[in-house]
Amino acid sequence: MTGLGVVAPLGDAVEELWKNLVAGRSGVQRLPSSLSQGLRSPIGAPVKFDGTKHFEPPRLRLLDRVSQLALVAAQQAIRDSRVDFTAEKRERCGVFVGTGMGGAETTEEGYHTLYAQRSDRIKPYSVLNAMANAPAAWIGIDYGLHGPMLTYTTACSSSAVALGEAARRIQQAEVDVMLAGGAEAPLMVGVLHAWDAMRTLATEDAHDPSASCRPFAATRTGLVLGEGAAFVVLEEWDHAIVRGATIYAEFAGYGLTSDVAHITRPTIEGQAKAMQSALDAANLAPDAIDYINAHGTATLQNDAVETAAIKTVFGERAHAIPVSSTKSMHGHLLGAAGALEFVIAVLALTRGIVPPTMHLDVPDSACDLDYTPGHARSARLRAVMSNSFAFGGTNAVLIARTAPERNVDRDSL
Amino acid sequence: MTTLDSLTEILTRDYCVAREQITPEATLETLGLDSLSVLELMFKIEDRYKVKITADPPTDLLTVNDVVRYIDSLLAGNTATRAVSPSVASTDT
Numbered sequence: 001m002t003g004l005g006v007v008a009p010l011g012d013a014v015e016e017l018w019k020n021l022v023a024g025r026s027g028v029q030r031l032p033s034s035l036s037q038g039l040r041s042p043i044g045a046p047v048k049f050d051g052t053k054h055f056e057p058p059r060l061r062l063l064d065r066v067s068q069l070a071l072v073a074a075q076q077a078i079r080d081s082r083v084d085f086t087a088e089k090r091e092r093c094g095v096f097v098g099t100g101m102g103g104a105e106t107t108e109e110g111y112h113t114l115y116a117q118r119s120d121r122i123k124p125y126s127v128l129n130a131m132a133n134a135p136a137a138w139i140g141i142d143y144g145l146h147g148p149m150l151t152y153t154t155a156c157s158s159s160a161v162a163l164g165e166a167a168r169r170i171q172q173a174e175v176d177v178m179l180a181g182g183a184e185a186p187l188m189v190g191v192l193h194a195w196d197a198m199r200t201l202a203t204e205d206a207h208d209p210s211a212s213c214r215p216f217a218a219t220r221t222g223l224v225l226g227e228g229a230a231f232v233v234l235e236e237w238d239h240a241i242v243r244g245a246t247i248y249a250e251f252a253g254y255g256l257t258s259d260v261a262h263i264t265r266p267t268i269e270g271q272a273k274a275m276q277s278a279l280d281a282a283n284l285a286p287d288a289i290d291y292i293n294a295h296g297t298a299t300l301q302n303d304a305v306e307t308a309a310i311k312t313v314f315g316e317r318a319h320a321i322p323v324s325s326t327k328s329m330h331g332h333l334l335g336a337a338g339a340l341e342f343v344i345a346v347l348a349l350t351r352g353i354v355p356p357t358m359h360l361d362v363p364d365s366a367c368d369l370d371y372t373p374g375h376a377r378s379a380r381l382r383a384v385m386s387n388s389f390a391f392g393g394t395n396a397v398l399i400a401r402t403a404p405e406r407n408v409d410r411d412s413l
Numbered sequence: 414m415t416t417l418d419s420l421t422e423i424l425t426r427d428y429c430v431a432r433e434q435i436t437p438e439a440t441l442e443t444l445g446l447d448s449l450s451v452l453e454l455m456f457k458i459e460d461r462y463k464v465k466i467t468a469d470p471p472t473d474l475l476t477v478n479d480v481v482r483y484i485d486s487l488l489a490g491n492t493a494t495r496a497v498s499p500s501v502a503s504t505d506t
Contacts, residue, residue: 057428057429061453
């Protein structure tokens with residue numbers, strides 16, 4: 001991993017996000033009445049993001065908010081990695097993106113025009129803006145990436161899948177450099193109402209809306225939707241060494257399983273097998289994992305099942321591994337969650353700090369691990385795991401570990 | 414205000430085209446307008462001239478002058494339009 005980029009509720013740059021996470025700040029807030037009117041759960045985790053600061057109006061017309069967020073986060077990751085695609089074999093560079101809802105803003109605008117305004121003035125670009133593969137397409141076009149360009153949509157594990165699949169392409173020597181991540185922009189009236197109707201969103205905390213998302217707490221009431229994007233530059237090891245790249249960490253393993261039990265209800269077995277599969281792929285024993293960034297949605301079901309799954313895989317050691325759900329602060333970014341949380345896990349690894357789970361004041365007997373409540377903690381971390389589990393049942397688990405000492409046999413290159 | 418002036422205003426304001434680029438001979442492509450942008454431009458023209466364009470514009474609108482002549486023909490009633498009252502111009506179906 002040689003480049004990181006984020007546009008998230010707690011910061012539109014890696015440093016700002018990290019500073020706020022370590023300080024335990026929350027980006028959850030009451031949404032403006034234009035969005036929240038009529039909602040049982042009028043809260044969300046928005047990004048302070050103004051597309052007009054990044055794109056000229058003619059370009060902006062072509063970009064749904066989800067593509068805007070994706071392009072800005074991808075640009076950050078590319079700049080951070082200092083990879084110069086003009087110097088690369090373009091057909092060996094690609095982009096994989098995960099998104100759950102795609103161009104929801106455009107879809108919603110179109111229906112608003114049609115049904116609310118009773119007008120037939122649908123924007124000619126609507127299809128191109130709304131299509132789920134638009135973020136990947138624009139990134140590919142902007143950077144001239146002629147290798148594989150794919151979009152994964154597996155709900156809340158979409159971008160974890162995108163990262164895992166991208167790493168596999170590199171392992172299989174099909175490509176040299178992959179841009180992989182996720183983007184989501186679900187804070188739209190229609191999307192919010194759809195989630196609200198499912199009764200899966202958190203009840204607003206009467207005293208402090210920012211404390212509404214309480215993963216693993218007995219008082220948890222559900223998830224809080226967030227928006228944003230996160231991208232990682234993944235690169236073949238020798239390729240990164242030869243160009244003198246800064247290497248954050250090594251992408252060590254990816255596990256993928258499907259529950260196929262129920263459209264929403266997770267299974268302990270499916271989650272545990274995904275974690276075990278990632279460990280196997282990384283060739284690591286459970287003892288090697290020093291931090292788990294949990295899926296931790298703060299729904300009744302997920303947090304108890306995930307806790308049990310972690311115990312299944314890690315046994316007695318489960319209680320000794322710091323776990324946290326940073327969703328307590330940045331909310332649930334759905335299709336972008338896996339990428340954002342993996343970036344956070346990598347930052348934890350490289351900086352030796354475990355970010356906290358906030359608002360966990362009342363423990364739940366079904367959730368009895370060390371969730372790093374309330375405060376960040378220093379720790380020497382060798383390898384970290386990031387869990388992403390989805391409606392539909394696609395479980396994706398990613399592992400990163402400290403990059404080994406640099407050595408490359410230049411004669412063999 | 415001539416038709417060219419009005420079109421120039423729309424292109425500079427809504428499409429970020431530099432004023433000095435807009436000449437009668439300039440092609441829409443060089444100004445950064447593709448075929449979908451031209452379709453969208455029709456909404457702006459409807460608003461500006463309070464007309465409802467009922468047929469797609471011809472596909473051979475290649476230059477600024479082509480668009481000017483097309484607008485003029487719309488206003489002269491030589492092509493498929495109908496006048497609408499300003500208050501419902503943007504919501505008329």
